[in-house]
Amino acid sequence: xxxxxxxxxxxxxxxxxxxxxxxxxxxxxxxxxxxxxxxxxxxxxxxxxxxxxxxxxxxxxxxxxxxxxxxxxxxxxxxxxxxxxxxxxxxxxxxxxxxxxxxxxxxxxxxxxxxxxxxxxxxxxxxxxxxxxxxxxxxxxxxxxxxxxxxxxxxxxxxxxxxxxxxxxxxxxxxxxxxxxxxxxxxxx
Ligand SMILES: Nc1nc2c(ncn2[C@@H]2O[C@H](COP(=O)(O)OP(=O)(O)OP(=O)(O)O)[C@@H](O)[C@H]2O)c(=O)[nH]1
Ligand SMILES: [Mg+2]
Numbered sequence: 001x002x003x004x005x006x007x008x009x010x011x012x013x014x015x016x017x018x019x020x021x022x023x024x025x026x027x028x029x030x031x032x033x034x035x036x037x038x039x040x041x042x043x044x045x046x047x048x049x050x051x052x053x054x055x056x057x058x059x060x061x062x063x064x065x066x067x068x069x070x071x072x073x074x075x076x077x078x079x080x081x082x083x084x085x086x087x088x089x090x091x092x093x094x095x096x097x098x099x100x101x102x103x104x105x106x107x108x109x110x111x112x113x114x115x116x117x118x119x120x121x122x123x124x125x126x127x128x129x130x131x132x133x134x135x136x137x138x139x140x141x142x143x144x145x146x147x148x149x150x151x152x153x154x155x156x157x158x159x160x161x162x163x164x165x166x167x168x169x170x171x172x173x174x175x176x177x178x179x180x181x182x183x184x185x186x187x188x189x
Pocket of ligand 2: 013
């Protein structure tokens with residue numbers, strides 16, 4: 001059975017390190033990385049939204065547009081809770097194509113009651129792979145108003161549960177062109 005908690009793919013960044021919009025890069029057998037992530041999450045979640053600044057995608061999917069002009073995942077997070085009428089969401093970044101179903105499912109199994117349940121891989125925080133509750137919104141909004149966009153700091157202040165993983169590849173993050181090229185080799189092998 002698919003999970004009722006909505007999932008949101010964050011895909012509204014500037015991709016300044018990639019040099020072109022990474023959400024729209026071809027990936028695997030899909031025309032874009034965002035569609036690849038969307039299809040994978042569709043196996044787990046009933047409903048998936050795309051968090052973005054603009055309607056830039058070439059396939060049908062529900063969008064949540066940013067309500068603020070600054071650029072950061074925090075802007076996406078606040079906009080999601082101010083748009084959707086839902087208590088909890090699962091967030092995944094568009095640029096982690098090798099994230100595994102069992103990682104997501106183990107995060108979903110954690111009891112609720114936290115402001116956030118976030119993956120930590122080899123000690124490194126993965127703020128865009130985790131569950132967020134609406135209870136984090138006042139703190140998130142205050143940080144946004146202060147211009148402090150660091151999710152790590154928000155999570156430190158919140159009642160956050162961290163789930164430890166020791167994965168080699170699953171959290172590989174595509175920020176630079178060489179990381180995209182490496183990911184293309186992995187997906188085609
Ligand atoms: N909705 C939304 N998503 C964002 C925003 N800024 C970043 N993201 C997403 O958050 C995720 C992680 O951000 P980064 O890896 O830093 O991506 P980025 O900001 O596009 O890339 P850089 O410009 O190289 O930092 C990516 O999936 C981005 O698409 C934003 O302002 N709004
Ligand atoms: Mg960024």
